[in-house]
């Protein structure tokens with residue numbers, strides 16, 4: 001029988017068994033996954049589902065650490081769990097014959113190094129990014145981010161309300177990423193829509209994912225060609241001028257890395273800024289502390305990242321392995337549930353409580369092991385600046401209607417509609 005993995009299996013209206021039938025796109029899971037993870041951690045720490053092509057899902061901190069470090073069995077060649085289908089093989093033709101892509105990309109199998117690569121390619125692909133994303137380099141974009149936050153606040157402060165997800169959180173990362181890459185900053189709406197179509201809606205809609213993927217790759221290809229003709233001093237030029245083993249970085253590699261930076265740089269931080277504001281809108285005591293004790297900000301950001309970690313990446317089982325009694329087969333996929341690990345009571349005291357000055361906070365919101373987030377300095381800077389600038393001008397705000405907040409689910413979780421009201 002041919003199974004269409006893009007269609008969700010029919011489900012009767014009985015209580016779901018999350019241990020054997022979890023669904024990362026179920027409304028209940030997207031809205032409030034925390035009690036589900038608590039139950040799984042206690043009763044079935046590595047859950048399994050047949051949905052969306054099938055996957056395993058560990059929820060305990062210790063298991064996440066073990067699996068992230070076992071790169072022999074758990075490969076990064078496929079980091080999205082849905083809608084299924086095998087990861088590309090070398091030389092795969094991933095475009096439809098009549099797809100509208102530049103001729104030079106016809107034989108290119110899309111990838112996003114370093115996140116989709118294993119060593120040895122991963123090692124140099126990651127090294128390339130460490131310098132431009134170092135704390136020192138990222139600091140060069142701080143003032144521009146502050147100015148942009150203030151411009152956004154100017155746009156809504158007199159109205160007494162804004163959509164904290166749409167009018168604020170969403171706009172901040174696209175502007176910084178466009179500035180770093182050296183691509184048009186007035187295209188933030190387009191970037192947001194591409195990212196959403198590829199990573200959020202596209203996870204359950206293969207056509208939409210393919211179409212937005214084609215559009216993003218084509219756009220970045222043209223931007224890279226333009227940089228070659230008209231060099232500027234930005235991240236695309238840096239990548240084009242770098243050498244690996246004495247040879248220039250291949251153009252297709254630069255393309256894949258820019259694709260990753262655009263996607264990883266926008267969706268994730270948009271979500272983490274949004275969740276931070278969702279929390280602050282409901283906790284006046286935490287807003288007050290941040291205003292009265294501004295030196296707390298760095299610790300507070302780590303705690304908000306721990307409590308509302310947005311990112312769950314996947315792994316591809318490269319060799320059959322029995323992990324704690326779970327018979328994982330080559331080709332199976334596994335969800336790296338870093339967010340669930342960060343609420344594990346075996347690791348964190350009172351994990352469901354947000355304690356802005358939590359002392360011992362080894363959270364893994366940015367992952368762990370060789371793929372640990374290369375953009376963490378940038379993400380932290382954006383979170384810090386966005387919270388500081390907002391609180392300076394709008395110290396008192398709350399959710400307009402808590403029930404009307406909508407969340408993106410799947411592999412990146414964060415608010416997508418979040419009315420905030422205030423008197424400035």
Ligand code: HEM
Pocket residue numbers: 076079114115116126129260261262264265266268269272309310311312313314336338364365366367368370371372373374375376378379380
């Ligand atoms: C709060 C915001 C962010 C969170 C929570 C986050 C989270 C993560 C996580 C969990 C991973 C590991 C994935 C895995 O193990 O498969 C990762 C990898 C990565 N992230 Fe982020 N990220 C954020 C922001 C950013 C930003 C702003 C950038 C830069 C543009 C970025 C670039 C990357 C890159 C390049 C990798 C791949 C590293 C590698 O494979 O060696 N991320 N991120």
